[in-house]
Amino acid sequence: MNNEFQETCSTVSDSMLLAAIELAGRGWPVFPCQEAGREHPKAPHVRGGFKSATTDLGMIRRWWKEYPNALIGLALPKTLLVLDVDPRNGGSLEALQEKIGRLPETLRVESGRGDGGTHYYFRHPGIPLYGRNLPEGVDLKEGGKGYVIAPPSLHPETGMPYKWIPGALSSLTVGNVKRLAAKPAPSVASRPTRFIGYKNTDKWRGVLRVVETAAEGQRNRTLFWAACRMAENNADQNAWEALNLAGCRCGLDPLEVARTIHSAQQMRQESQPPTRRNVVLQM
Numbered sequence: 001m002n003n004e005f006q007e008t009c010s011t012v013s014d015s016m017l018l019a020a021i022e023l024a025g026r027g028w029p030v031f032p033c034q035e036a037g038r039e040h041p042k043a044p045h046v047r048g049g050f051k052s053a054t055t056d057l058g059m060i061r062r063w064w065k066e067y068p069n070a071l072i073g074l075a076l077p078k079t080l081l082v083l084d085v086d087p088r089n090g091g092s093l094e095a096l097q098e099k100i101g102r103l104p105e106t107l108r109v110e111s112g113r114g115d116g117g118t119h120y121y122f123r124h125p126g127i128p129l130y131g132r133n134l135p136e137g138v139d140l141k142e143g144g145k146g147y148v149i150a151p152p153s154l155h156p157e158t159g160m161p162y163k164w165i166p167g168a169l170s171s172l173t174v175g176n177v178k179r180l181a182a183k184p185a186p187s188v189a190s191r192p193t194r195f196i197g198y199k200n201t202d203k204w205r206g207v208l209r210v211v212e213t214a215a216e217g218q219r220n221r222t223l224f225w226a227a228c229r230m231a232e233n234n235a236d237q238n239a240w241e242a243l244n245l246a247g248c249r250c251g252l253d254p255l256e257v258a259r260t261i262h263s264a265q266q267m268r269q270e271s272q273p274p275t276r277r278n279v280v281l282q283m
Contacts, residue, residue, distance in 0.1 A: 041157075049253040081121075104172070130182070227243060
């Protein structure tokens with residue numbers, strides 16, 4: 001990536017549409033995500049989620065005409081990866097570097113949450129990597145497998161923009177790659193699940209762990225089972241938010257997670273007598 005990208009990032013238009021077009025022009029597929037005030041902020045607006053992302057300017061213009069305030073979802077191409085450091089869930093750059101070695105300076109994005117959350121962009125080394133090698137509060141987002149929210153999107157909770165911190169896109173060091181590529185021991189199920197920032201979720205720890213470690217092909221079914229158990233036991237909002245996070249951590253698309261949880265809540269709601277129905281919690 002050349003220096004032109006650094007300059008563009010520091011002067012990018014505040015217009016969501018123009019910013020989306022700028023990213024698409026660099027070959028980075030985008031799609032609209034739900035903004036503050038919508039039912040599921042940061043979840044995709046469009047069917048298919050990040051798999052519907054495109055660089056087609058006509059489609060992008062149509063999307064932002066329909067959703068002018070939409071956040072920009074950036075579906076990472078296979079040439080990229082992002083290390084997502086989330087302080088709310090215990091993540092820190094120090095813990096990350098202690099785990100995989102010192103990171104080179106690179107292009108990054110500061111979250112609009114304002115708590116120090118940062119996305120570190122790197123070139124993908126082209127070999128299998130394992131997010132389970134990362135410390136708590138740090139997620140690996142790989143090209144072709146997920147998305148991030150891109151600037152200048154406004155964070156749904158704070159209304160503050162995500163911001164590019166200009167820098168040349170770098171490759172991970174040999175040491176970084178070696179640690180990320182090391183195949184984890186098969187004792188994932190014994191790893192304690194921690195949901196820092198979500199109070200009163202201890203009684204759901206086992207259920208959350210089952211969801212977070214669900215095998216591919218069983219993830220949606222497992223999430224639905226967990227959501228039904230929570231609905232039956234009148235789980236509070238913190239528990240629902242933790243379940244949403246566990247569903248995303250296991251590899252499900254955020255919109256699929258939201259829909260599955262809502263479906264379980266709705267089924268429980270409809271099974272109760274009208275006089276005893278509770279208000280369905282909104283994720």
